[in-house]
Amino acid sequence: MNNRQSHSRQPPQVCILVSCPYSGVAPLMRLFTEHPDCHVTNSLALADITGLDRSIGNSVTSHRVFSDCLASHGRWLISDIEVGDGEEWSHQAHLENVTTRPVLVVRDPIRVLKYWKENARGSAYQLIGLFKNMFQMLEQVPADANTIILYEKLISCPRREVRRICARWGMPLPDRILDDVADAWSDACKGRLRRHGHLSSLFQSEDAPPPSALCNGPLSNSEKDMIEEHLGRLYLRSWQNDAQELQKILLEKTWIGFDLDDTLHEFRRASSAATIKVLAEISAKHGVPIEALSKEYSKVLRAKTANAFSDGKTSFDYRRERFRSTLDGFALPYDEPFMTELLECYETTLVASLELKCGAVGLLSTIKNMGKKIVVITEGPQDSQERTIDALGIGGYVDFVATTNRFRVAKTDGLFGKVLAHLGISSSDVAYVGDSEQRDMVPAMAAGIFSIHLAEEKDALLTASPPRINTLRKLQYIIS
Numbered sequence: 001m002n003n004r005q006s007h008s009r010q011p012p013q014v015c016i017l018v019s020c021p022y023s024g025v026a027p028l029m030r031l032f033t034e035h036p037d038c039h040v041t042n043s044l045a046l047a048d049i050t051g052l053d054r055s056i057g058n059s060v061t062s063h064r065v066f067s068d069c070l071a072s073h074g075r076w077l078i079s080d081i082e083v084g085d086g087e088e089w090s091h092q093a094h095l096e097n098v099t100t101r102p103v104l105v106v107r108d109p110i111r112v113l114k115y116w117k118e119n120a121r122g123s124a125y126q127l128i129g130l131f132k133n134m135f136q137m138l139e140q141v142p143a144d145a146n147t148i149i150l151y152e153k154l155i156s157c158p159r160r161e162v163r164r165i166c167a168r169w170g171m172p173l174p175d176r177i178l179d180d181v182a183d184a185w186s187d188a189c190k191g192r193l194r195r196h197g198h199l200s201s202l203f204q205s206e207d208a209p210p211p212s213a214l215c216n217g218p219l220s221n222s223e224k225d226m227i228e229e230h231l232g233r234l235y236l237r238s239w240q241n242d243a244q245e246l247q248k249i250l251l252e253k254t255w256i257g258f259d260l261d262d263t264l265h266e267f268r269r270a271s272s273a274a275t276i277k278v279l280a281e282i283s284a285k286h287g288v289p290i291e292a293l294s295k296e297y298s299k300v301l302r303a304k305t306a307n308a309f310s311d312g313k314t315s316f317d318y319r320r321e322r323f324r325s326t327l328d329g330f331a332l333p334y335d336e337p338f339m340t341e342l343l344e345c346y347e348t349t350l351v352a353s354l355e356l357k358c359g360a361v362g363l364l365s366t367i368k369n370m371g372k373k374i375v376v377i378t379e380g381p382q383d384s385q386e387r388t389i390d391a392l393g394i395g396g397y398v399d400f401v402a403t404t405n406r407f408r409v410a411k412t413d414g415l416f417g418k419v420l421a422h423l424g425i426s427s428s429d430v431a432y433v434g435d436s437e438q439r440d441m442v443p444a445m446a447a448g449i450f451s452i453h454l455a456e457e458k459d460a461l462l463t464a465s466p467p468r469i470n471t472l473r474k475l476q477y478i479i480s
Contacts, residue, residue: 012039012069012077015169018137019105020130021082021122022115024151028105029080031162034177038076039069076171083134103165104134106238107151108460109231110470114219124223128230135234144168148238152459221266224358228473236477242462243478249450250431250479255423256367257444259434260378260385263454264360264472265392270353277349278323278342286332296329297322309404310413315384316343351391357454359473364397366480373399377419377432379439382406411439416447433475441466 019025032038069077109131116122138147146168154161159178166173236243250256261267279293300322309318323342327334367374376398378385382405389395402419409415420427427448434440435454444451451466452475461468462478469475 010075012066012074013101013169014066015076015078015171016102017078017080017105018083018102018134019080020107020109020112020127020134022112022119023105023107024155025080025105028154028162028165029078031177032076032078035076035171035173037074038078038171039065039072039074041065041077041079076169083130083137101169102137103146103168104137104148105151105154106134106148106235108235108470109227110219110224111459113223113227117219124226127227131231131234150238152461153463155459156461156463221355221358224471225473228359228471228477232471232473233477236474239462246462246467247478251370253372253429253431253450255373255375255425255430257375257377257419257430257432257449259432259436259440260376260388261380263433263435263440264357264364264376264394265388266355266357269355270350273353274346274350278346279326281342281345282327282332285338286330288330288332292330293326297326300325300329309380310408310410312405312408313381315381315387318381319343319346351387354388354391356392356394358471359476361394363472363476363479364394366476368397370479375400375402375419375423375430377402377411377416377444379404379411411443414443416444416449420447420449433472 017025017028029040029042033040065079066077109127112131113124113127116127146164149161149165162173162178165171258264275297276290276294279290279297282288282293283290304318304322304325320339320343323339324334364374374397376385376389378401380403382401382403385403385405386395386401389398389401400423402415402422404410404415407415407418407422409418416432420430428450431450431452432440432444433452433454434444435456437453441451441453445466453464453466453468454470454472455468456470458468458470460470460474
């Protein structure tokens with residue numbers, strides 16, 4: 001009797017993957033379709049004729065899929081279950097039978113909400129309820145180190161994380177399947193699938209929105225704040241030792257450094273609003289279409305800022321040059337009163353449009369309460385960056401503002417080293433947070449500074465080098 005036949009007399013072990021909708025479970029489920037001893041189903045197939053009983057744990061043997069699995073000598077019956085909000089169905093029902101050995105696939109709720117918005121799936125309030133329900137499940141069943149699987153780790157290191165799932169279920173996974181699928185999964189994340197043949201179809205996940213999906217806009221800072229306030233600490237608990245290791249490193253630092261633009265505040269949004277207002281003034285005065293002005297201004301901006309801000313000029317000098325070049329591009333006349341009007345228009349609109357990033361004040365306050373010092377290391381004119389810090393209301397937290405303008409050197413040409421020398425500290429005394437890989441992470445790390453990448457449009461990954469976060473609130477929770 002072969003090994004497969006020796007197990008046929010025992011009923012299949014029921015295993016479930018629990019997640020919130022759009023949490024990236026579909027590729028994982030497709031992986032197990034490659035396993036010869038697995039029978040894969042889903043919560044819809046487990047619903048009874050009324051469509052109300054979605055319990056796999058209560059009456060598993062009454063489901064047809066169980067009988068099919070048994071008849072085909074399957075050893076594992078695997079189902080995915082999307083957590084409800086407590087009104088559609090009771091989550092307790094799914095886990096009354098502890099032999100289901102649930103594995104919770106947890107994804108950063110910030111990222112889940114992004115996909116929800118793109119697919120009109122639900123609100124932040126609903127997501128908070130679903131996420132809390134999912135974690136309440138842990139209180140009902142025996143849990144071990146393999147009960148929670150982070151989606152972010154799963155796509156970063158699929159072999160290791162899939163092995164953890166299999167260990168939870170006592171399921172051997174042939175190396176051939178693991179290697180082939182892990183390679184396909186890795187390439188799927190990079191958009192390369194053709195060379196994997198039939199495996200390519202495994203990773204065309206319904207969990208990700210189609211390219212043509214209508215988007216209701218990016219997440220607002222208020223939405224991010226709400227999610228992080230209610231779920232941030234809960235999510236970070238899933239990182240366990242990784243979050244603790246990052247906290248340990250940060251606690252050893254006496255200085256915490258930050259980039260300013262698009263790290264502590266929404267610079268692109270504010271500058272875009274100010275630019276549009278100025279171009280509208282020019283269009284109204286001279287009748288040039290605003291689209292044409294915008295195209296010319298973008299060209300000027302690229303040319304004027306390539307190596308700017310390291311020559312000691314003020315922000316008003318730079319802006320004046322850009323506005324003049326834009327007007328000259330259309331041979332438009334201008335006098336000093338009109339130029340002054342444009343400068344005032346830009347500054348007023350810029351200040352009115354300033355907005356702090358999610359968690360900025362909380363993080364800065366936490367750092368200062370811990371007795372640490374804060375340095376802002378940023379590009380741009382010294383005068384405008386100091387005005388921005390004051391207008392944002394965070395001047396009281398900042399001990400020193402270092403700009404390319406003040407030190408006459410760009411970030412990529414040695415600014416970080418000059419700031420360390422000026423402050424009389426070593427690179428080991430500082431941790432630095434910035435949004436740009438090329439202009440923040442690369443030069444800061446080259447100077448020996450421990451760095452953290454704020455990448456709002458990516459998944460958080462504390463195990464990356466440098467560690468990656470997508471809100472400052474996460475960093476606040478980690479350090480405290």
